[in-house]
Amino acid sequence: MDRTEKLHIAMFPWLAYGHIMPFLEVSKFLAQKGHRISYISTPKNIGRLPKLPPHLSSNITFVELSLPRVHGLPSGAESTSEVPIDKVPYLKKAYDQLQVPLTEFLKNSNVNWIIHDFAPYWLPGVTAPLGINSVFFSIFNATSFVLMGPPSVLLGDVRKRPEDFxxxxxxxxxxCNIAWKLHEIVNHQQCMDDVSDFQRLGLLIQGCQFVTKRTCYEFEPDEIKLLIKLYQKPVVPLGLLPPSLPSNEDERDEKWEAIKSWLDTKGEKSVFYIALGSEVNLSAESMHQLALGIEKSNLPFVWVVRKRPMGEGQMDNHQDIIPPGLEERVSNRGLVLRDWAPQLQILAHSSIGGFLTHCGWSSIIEALMFGRALILFSGASSDQGLNARLLHGRKVGLEIERNEVDGSFTSDTVAATIRQVMVEPEGETIRSNAWAMREIFDNEELSKNYLDEFNRFIEEFTPSVSHNQV
Incomplete structure (x- = not known):
């Protein structure tokens, strides 16, 4: 195509904050290249997005599609953070009903490309007749998709039982020695509806022009090459999309100022940070074991405790998430924060040495940007267990041992793992390997090169826009 012709690109992420933000970052990059972007989501999710820089606002239009009401989905819920895991299937059913308004929009908007997530398995049937090219953008890394397999496996019945995973x-x-633990795959199956996540992936991989992933050859060379072989189509890494720290004006936040003052009193790399994401929902028993392990480590920490939506018949035990008396006992070395914290600023602070994480890929990228050693505690959903094994194998973190069947663990194991990663001599390799990862994970030039290559691929792949002018 003529490089001077600019494209109209639609973005259609899944209804989860961890998906919505990377899609916005890619939108901003493509808008900088002069392309016209239609970012499509529901009103509530669009309302949560940060304000666009003035120079990009003319190239990005937010398209709000109202989420249909579905029996079983809590009223007003529009994202995974607002529902317990057993209600996520209803969110998928509602998302699937966006097919009609999305089709109407695409028919009337002269879109050249749509960049979509893992969920809208019906999209190839919409885009092909309209002559719209599609890119399947997965916010996960290549390892997790290698483990899921080619479309023939995703759409077949090779894996009939949870044990097969x-x-x-x-x-x-x-x-490779990476696979799911039984409790992880059983837990993840709770959030699938009649059309499984594997079927969704298989149909979308088959139906798109190419696949892009949030990874890079410097971190996953073998995995990306194998995906190209498995899919028999291009897999174009997008880079790691490392987020930027807020500018000084954005930092004038009372909550951050208080946290920073506390961290300033601690020694370099002496504190570990704990955050289990917005969607991990542990039982009270597991939460207490984790809390006691954190206490037994005898090391300074910052812990973000988030309240999760309750499933049917569950008690709202927000006050019981942390064992009674724990905050008083650790008040001289522990800071417990409720519901939200400025994670990037905390991880960037020089007193942070480690991160006890649920192993979401975005959180891992944020930690390794600053070279923080990882204490790996899989959130037991989607790719998180696979990430835990990957990073344990790369010796940039240590996985907390858990029972493979039910996911149980002890406070003593938690404490021992924390201490090994943070201070024990046998954790020195982990600490130095994690520190070295900054060269890949916090490399702005590398990140920009991957985005440039992605943009070039889209521009050159497009056969012609003459029939579909912007």
């Missing part, structure tokens, strides 16, 4: 699959052609 707990072994390394035969199509992996490089040394």
């Amino acid at each position: 707990t072994v390394v699959p035969e199509w992996i052609d490089y040394p």
